Amino acid sequence: MMTINEVKQRLIEGNDRFVEDKLDGKLQDSSRRDSLVGGQAPYAIILSCADSRVVPELSFDTGLGELFVVRVAGNVANSSSIASIEYAVAHIGTPVIVVLGHQSCGAVTAAVAGGDNGYNLNHLLSHVQPALAASGEGAEVNDVVRKNAELTAEELKTRSGIISDAVAAGKLEILPAYYHLDSGRVEYL
Numbered sequence: 001m002m003t004i005n006e007v008k009q010r011l012i013e014g015n016d017r018f019v020e021d022k023l024d025g026k027l028q029d030s031s032r033r034d035s036l037v038g039g040q041a042p043y044a045i046i047l048s049c050a051d052s053r054v055v056p057e058l059s060f061d062t063g064l065g066e067l068f069v070v071r072v073a074g075n076v077a078n079s080s081s082i083a084s085i086e087y088a089v090a091h092i093g094t095p096v097i098v099v100l101g102h103q104s105c106g107a108v109t110a111a112v113a114g115g116d117n118g119y120n121l122n123h124l125l126s127h128v129q130p131a132l133a134a135s136g137e138g139a140e141v142n143d144v145v146r147k148n149a150e151l152t153a154e155e156l157k158t159r160s161g162i163i164s165d166a167v168a169a170g171k172l173e174i175l176p177a178y179y180h181l182d183s184g185r186v187e188y189l
């Protein structure tokens with residue numbers, strides 16, 4: 001497995017290629033598929049929004065078996081997203097988590113707007129409430145997105161012994177980040 005610093009460097013370089021329209025597009029062919037049938041060893045976990053404009057595998061110029069991507073609107077930490085992340089931390093030893101908020105997030109926009117969105121969406125948006133409260137009255141959506149990524153990164157630790165233990169042992173780092181829809185740049189917060 002790559003070290004934390006190697007992973008961070010790999011993600012930065014891949015994102016640079018994406019931003020510059022110079023994707024390598026490696027590890028996406030039949031030989032790579034064959035090599036992965038027996039198991040996976042992704043070096044990074046990405047907690048991303050479901051938004052179609054945010055595609056982590058492209059944003060970091062990665063192929064099959066490189067990223068363990070968990071997607072849920074608003075990239076929130078709920079029981080299911082945390083459990084998915086715990087699997088990669090505990091069973092694969094993946095050393096980096098990126099919590100990837102993004103510009104103009106619809107889920108955060110709905111949370112900012114408030115009101116009744118029905119049982120399921122209300123429940124999901126309740127996970128954005130701490131970021132909304134921390135951002136203060138009249139905060140811009142993109143500022144709440146940033147705060148949400150930061151607080152979610154913290155929440156992963158407070159709600160998961162597996163994750164907090166791995167961080168404490170120096171085996172795992174959690175990076176809140178903000179994805180720019182226009183430039184494709186992943187900005188670490």
Ligand SMILES: [Zn+2]
Pocket residue numbers: 049050051073074075102104105106107108
């Ligand atoms: Zn979104």
